[in-house]
Amino acid sequence: xxxxxxxxxxxxxxxxxxxxxxxxxxxxxxxxxxxxxxxxxxxxxxxxxxxxxxxxxxxxxxxxxxxxxxxxxxxxxxxxxxxxxxxxxxxxxxxxxxxxxxxxxxxxxxxxxxxxxxxxxxxxxxxxxxxxxxxxxxxxxxxxxxxxxxxxxxxxxxxxxxxxxxxxxxxxxxxxxxxxxxxxxxxxxxxxxxxxxxxxxxxxxxxxxxxxxxxxxxxxxxxxx
Amino acid sequence: xxxxxxxxxxxxxxxxxxxxxxxxxxxxxxxxxxxxxxxxxxxxxxxxxxxxxxxxxxxxxxxxxxxxxxxxxxxxxxxxxxxxxxxxxxxxxxxxxxxxxxxxxxxxxxxxxxxxxxxxxxxxxxxxxxxxxxxxxxxxxxxxxxxxxxxxxxxxxxxxxxxxxxxxxxxxxxxxxxxxxxxxxxxxxxxxxxxxxxxxxxxxxxxxxxxxxxxxxxxxxxxxxxxxxxxxxxxxxxxxxxxxxxxxxxxxxxx
Numbered sequence: 001x002x003x004x005x006x007x008x009x010x011x012x013x014x015x016x017x018x019x020x021x022x023x024x025x026x027x028x029x030x031x032x033x034x035x036x037x038x039x040x041x042x043x044x045x046x047x048x049x050x051x052x053x054x055x056x057x058x059x060x061x062x063x064x065x066x067x068x069x070x071x072x073x074x075x076x077x078x079x080x081x082x083x084x085x086x087x088x089x090x091x092x093x094x095x096x097x098x099x100x101x102x103x104x105x106x107x108x109x110x111x112x113x114x115x116x117x118x119x120x121x122x123x124x125x126x127x128x129x130x131x132x133x134x135x136x137x138x139x140x141x142x143x144x145x146x147x148x149x150x151x152x153x154x155x156x157x158x159x160x161x162x163x164x165x166x167x168x169x170x171x172x173x174x175x176x177x178x179x180x181x182x183x184x185x186x187x188x189x190x191x192x193x194x195x196x197x198x199x200x201x202x203x204x205x206x207x208x209x210x211x212x213x214x215x216x217x218x219x220x221x222x223x224x225x
Numbered sequence: 226x227x228x229x230x231x232x233x234x235x236x237x238x239x240x241x242x243x244x245x246x247x248x249x250x251x252x253x254x255x256x257x258x259x260x261x262x263x264x265x266x267x268x269x270x271x272x273x274x275x276x277x278x279x280x281x282x283x284x285x286x287x288x289x290x291x292x293x294x295x296x297x298x299x300x301x302x303x304x305x306x307x308x309x310x311x312x313x314x315x316x317x318x319x320x321x322x323x324x325x326x327x328x329x330x331x332x333x334x335x336x337x338x339x340x341x342x343x344x345x346x347x348x349x350x351x352x353x354x355x356x357x358x359x360x361x362x363x364x365x366x367x368x369x370x371x372x373x374x375x376x377x378x379x380x381x382x383x384x385x386x387x388x389x390x391x392x393x394x395x396x397x398x399x400x401x402x403x404x405x406x407x408x409x410x411x412x413x414x415x416x417x418x419x420x421x422x423x424x425x426x427x428x429x430x431x432x433x434x435x436x437x438x439x440x441x442x443x444x445x446x447x448x449x450x451x452x453x454x455x456x457x458x459x460x461x462x463x464x465x466x467x468x469x470x471x472x473x474x475x476x477x478x479x480x
Contacts, residue, residue: 058401059436063281066267066274073268102443105270205268 054099065100068092072106076113076207089113090123097130105205107131108144112208121152142166143176147196150183151215159183175199194219228316232324233331240294240332248286252340255282260347272353273442279344280359280438284366287337288373288397295329295377296389299474319471322378326467330374334367341366361447362437368459369435373397375466376430382470383477400430434458 005013057064072092079086093110096103107128115124125148131141146162149155160183166172167180179199182192197219200212259278264271299322302308311321341363349355376396380389399406403426410422434455437447 055402055405058398059432060281060285060438062439062442063277066270066277069270070263070266070274073266100439102439103273105268109268207268 053095057099061099062103065096065103065106068096068099069103069106072096072110080207084117086113086118089118090120090127093127097127097134101131101134104131104135104138104140107141109205109208111144111148112204112211115148115152116211121148124148124152137169139166139169139172139176142169143172143179146179146183147200151193151196156183228320229324229327232311232316232321233327236298236325236328237332239298240329243294245290245294245332245336248290248336249339249343252282252286253343256344256347260351264351272348272351275348275351276344276356276359276442277438279347280341280362280366280441283337283340283344284369284438286340287333287366287370290336291329291333291370291373291377292390292393294332295374296381296393297386298325298329299378299381300386300389318475318477322382322471322474323467326374326378326470329378330370333370333374337366337370338363356441356444358441358444358446361452362441364452365435365437365447365455368455369432371459371463372430372432372435372466375463375470379466379470379473382474396429397432399425400432403429403431404433430462431458 053064053068054061072089075092076086076089089110093106096106097110100106107130111124111127113124114127115121125145128141128145128148132138132145135141142162143166146159146166149162150159160180163176163180163183167177179192179196182195194216197212197215200208201216204212256275256279260271260275263278264274267274302311308321312318341359345356345359373393376393377389380392380396384392406422406429407426410426411419437451440447
């Protein structure tokens with residue numbers, strides 16, 4: 001096939017053929033996969049359970065948890081920009097936390113999305129409870145549980161109790177004690193909700209900060225006063 | 226002892242000749258990719274992602290290097306007939322085997338330590354604190370490599386490179402499922418099956434002993450008792466494998 005070509009071209013032919021075939025496969029994928037692949041909302045339908053992935057990860061559970069975490073963020077980010085449907089976030093966060101039970105950010109972010117974005121606070125609290133069972137010394141998870149009780153469920157007594165618990169756990173920052181004191185004095189107070197959202201604005205990830213800005217704008221609007 | 230050291234030195238040279246540094250290049254590029262591309266997407270968990278992938282990659286690649294290089298280490302000597310020249314000297318077969326084991330382990334250990342050091346430096350350069358806790362993970366992985374190297378040397382003492390690689394991978398895989406094997410074998414199975422699974426359970430290497438990555442990535446240091454236990458287990462299990470390999474190798478017909 002290359003017999004009539006000059007030597008340099010003949011030598012380059014296999015590389016050119018390989019490059020052309022690779023480009024062809026990429027073009028085919030780009031043109032057809034969106035039609036043939038999973039429909040939007042179905043992409044995590046076959047995401048395996050955490051127990052299975054844990055077995056299959058062969059001792060690399062935390063690296064597998066990170067891969068699942070990155071997938072969860074991608075899933076959330078994509079749907080947040082489009083149809084606001086991230087119904088499978090509970091499943092993928094369950095997988096992440098099954099693989100790495102000490103991954104606090106996964107509990108916090110998963111619970112936040114479930115409670116605040118999907119209006120499923122009980123499921124958010126269940127995820128945080130799972131985290132608190134696995135990490136009983138975590139002030140952060142106790143504090144976030146209080147946050148959800150206060151902001152999403154308006155259960156001020158439970159929130160106050162959680163803030164107090166968080167203030168008794170090792171490594172807590174000073175503001176946890178202030179919230180514990182403030183919550184017991186001013187249950188249901190709008191100012192405390194504003195302070196809690198400001199705390200999310202200061203410490204949360206960029207998605208949580210966006211929600212915090214929205215909630216702060218709502219709480220500080222004249223009709224909310 | 227000097228005879229074992231001489232064989233080990235030679236094996237180490239042989240390992241270096243296989244261009245193992247290319248593994249380091251691959252690892253470095255992969256880790257830099259993770260750090261540049263994935264870490265910013267991890268919503269504040271970038272350091273954890275880099276450390277996780279760094280430790281997992283270092284452990285997996287060093288295990289792979291031991292399997293790939295180790296499975297053909299003895300076979301090459303037989304194939305090239307260089308073993309006859311060695312055996313003509315006043316050296317016992319077991320010493321030859323121990324030297325091969327030591328050389329392979331030292332080569333893989335150096336590779337592993339460099340990869341983990343690269344991970345720590347990358348984390349430091351990206352603005353994080355130096356993750357001192359990786360020291361514990363490194364020591365455990367070094368102990369794990371003692372067992373992996375022992376398994377490779379054991380199988381290579383009596384079988385072909387391909388089968389050595391296959392049996393080693395299968396043993397390591399089964400080692401990760403040892404607890405499940407015991408569970409299924411002792412829950413509702415017949416007495417014979419229960420006895421067999423229990424036997425397999427104690428025979429297989431319990432590699433979970435050496436896995437502290439889940440602690441280390443969350444900043445928890447590996448306890449001294451865990452390190453001592455892992456070192457003792459690796460020494461005993463690795464020693465048992467070497468003794469068995471030496472026993473088989475002593476009886477092996479090189480013709």
